[in-house]
Amino acid sequence: MANNFEYLRPTTMGEAVDMKSSHGARAQFWAGGTDMMLQWKAGITDFDYCIDLTYVPDLDQIALDGDQLRIGAMATLDDLDLQSGLHPLTEALGETARMMCTKQTRTLATIGGNLCNASPSADLSPPLAAMGAQARILGPDGERTIPLTEFFTGVRKTALADGEMLTEIVVPDVGGDVAASYNRVARTVVDIALVSSAAFIKLDSSGKITKAGVALGAVAPTVVRVNKAEDLLIGCSLKEAANGVANKAGEHAIATANAITDIRASKEYRTDMTSVLTQRAIGRCVAILEGNG
Amino acid sequence: MYKLNVNGTSYEIDITASESLSDVLRDRLGLLGVKVSCGEGECGSCTVLVDGKPETSCLKLGRQAEGQEITTIEGMGTYDDLHPIQEAYIEEQGFQCGFCTPGFIMATKAFLDSNPNPTEEEASEAMSGNICRCGAHPYIVKSVLKAAEKIRG
Known part of the structure; x- marks a missing residue:
């Protein structure tokens, strides 16, 4: 491991991408640094150039833009908490943020950093994946947008190509009656999730579910969506969703999960919790949309 | 040389790229009220205020803090005039x-x-x-x- 690196401070997104392109694999983007500092100290990651994104403007905005919710990659977990009141979906994301680390680390840790670290148990991945979020990526050849589920390609692996950076998370179609909820089990507040599940529901004007998302964390190398549970929810009334359908959705979640036994939990426990947490997430969405959230 | 604003004073100091803010505050500026315990952002001992927000200074690069307003316990009160x-x-x-x-x-x-x-x-x-x-x-x-x-x- 090198015992030092060179510090670079770009002031525009273009400059950041140019720096990354010219130094290639020897350069590392540095967002909040809360994961990066520990990985660098432990020798898990090694680089010669640190490209600090702290001073690139306009990367930290959280805003509604028409029917899109736009979250800048450099917005912090604390920003997400403070923007809870903006929209029903930021309410759910703010609640998720408050489950993560501590206040004084949330003020540093960024949403983009959390996603680019691509931990299977990352707390923001399931709710964002359930909402159908997209990742906006800027690279030397311009910009592209991909579904967040395709952004993750494995444990600590992302779809970012050489010189590319994640600039923004966009949740499309957030107008109307929507709700989301993220639930997890973890040993303590600052611990990472053993299993997690998120649900997203959108109603049409007649009160039927027109769009649904169910996503699981920490049960596979990447976040996974439970398509069968989603198909089951679509077309249901809230009452149907709460009575019986949530239970079946939980069974589909178990089938999708690829739970394993490790030092932190057994396969059996993870399997049971996958269903329980999925039902809880759907139940919470229903309660929110019924006005009892 | 890097410019750090700490407790209302501006300092021009050398900061190694990989040096954490907590190390800079303790070793370069002698602000030993900044305590480092876990060094992993879990215990909160190294909490300082950066632009009014609490941050775990062990996880932040010293150079990242350039241009920001840092407050440590030394900037809170004095022995004769406690906060x-x-x-x-x-x-x-x-x-x-x-x-x-x-x-x-x-x-x-x-x-x-x-x-x-x-x-x-x-x-x-x-x-x-x-x-x-x-x-x-x-x-x-x-x-x-x-x-x-x-x-x-």
Whole structure:
């Protein structure tokens, strides 16, 4: 491991991408640094150039833009908490943020950093994946947008190509009656999730579910969506969703999960919790949309 | 040379690229009130205020803080003129060995700036990012509430 690196401070997104392109694999983007500092100290990651994104403007905005919710990659977990009141979906994301680390680390840790670290148990991945979020990526050849589920390609692996950076998370179609909820089990507040599940529901004007998302964390190398549970929810009334359908959705979640036994939990426990947490997430969405959230 | 604003004073110092803010504050500026315990952002001992927000200074690069306004425990009060939060911690015995206390006091400052009249539950939750191994937590929550009272006047 090198015992030092060179510090670079770009002031525009273009400059950041140019720096990354010219130094290639020897350069590392540095967002909040809360994961990066520990990985660098432990020798898990090694680089010669640190490209600090702290001073690139306009990367930290959280805003509604028409029917899109736009979250800048450099917005912090604390920003997400403070923007809870903006929209029903930021309410759910703010609640998720408050489950993560501590206040004084949330003020540093960024949403983009959390996603680019691509931990299977990352707390923001399931709710964002359930909402159908997209990742906006800027690279030397311009910009592209991909579904967040395709952004993750494995444990600590992302779809970012050489010189590319994640600039923004966009949740499309957030107008109307929507709700989301993220639930997890973890040993303590600052611990990472053993299993997690998120649900997203959108109603049409007649009160039927027109769009649904169910996503699981920490049960596979990447976040996974439970398509069968989603198909089951679509077309249901809230009452149907709460009575019986949530239970079946939980069974589909178990089938999708690829739970394993490790030092932190057994396969059996993870399997049971996958269903329980999925039902809880759907139940919470229903309660929110019924006005009892 | 890098320019750091700490406790209202501007310093021009050399900072190694990989040096954490907590190391810079302790080793380069001698601000030994900044305590480092876990070094992993979990215990809150190294909490300082950066532009008014509480941050774990062990996880931030010193150079990342250039241009930002940093406050450490040394910027809170003096021996002869204690900050009301420091008075409250003394009066309510919100510590035993005192190692974690600077981090708690900085977290308290940030919390009370945003919530001057907290409930006991809110105060308890707000202090959850700091760990006291002596187990003074109940007294710490009392200290936070007392400090809020003092500041409100």
